[in-house]
Amino acid sequence: MSEWTPIGARADFAAGTATRVLVGDAAVALVTTKTGELFAVSDTCTHAEVSLSEGEVEDCSIECWLHGSRFDLRTGEPSGPPATTALQTYDVDIADTPEQTVSVRLANAN
Numbered sequence: 525m526s527e528w529t530p531i532g533a534r535a536d537f538a539a540g541t542a543t544r545v546l547v548g549d550a551a552v553a554l555v556t557t558k559t560g561e562l563f564a565v566s567d568t569c570t571h572a573e574v575s576l577s578e579g580e581v582e583d584c585s586i587e588c589w590l591h592g593s594r595f596d597l598r599t600g601e602p603s604g605p606p607a608t609t610a611l612q613t614y615d616v617d618i619a620d621t622p623e624q625t626v627s628v629r630l631a632n633a634n
């Protein structure tokens with residue numbers, strides 16, 4: 525099992541946004557929904573390999589900016605074409621400290 529990698533303070537990730545972070549060699553999109561839930565998924569669209577963190581966050585999904593595939597942040601599954609392959613999903617932890625450090629773990633992926 526891989527280790528947790530701290531990527532920033534909870535306040536660094538505003539609601540309704542996605543942020544590209546590197547965890548080891550992996551490009552990860554840290555996504556905060558408008559209701560404040562945090563998810564980590566592969567930042568690379570499975571259709572044509574563009575950065576998903578530049579896409580639109582809506583409810584519990586992120587939409588690829590290039591061709592519009594939408595991915596469920598809980599499962600990584602695309603809801604429609606052109607993408608047909610799920611994103612890798614990763615575990616996210618928020619430390620119970622004043623700064624609420626956010627960490628991502630690459631293991632336990634789908």
Ligand code: FES
Pocket residue numbers: 569570571572573574588589590591592593606607
């Ligand atoms: S590159 Fe993302 S849907 Fe085509």
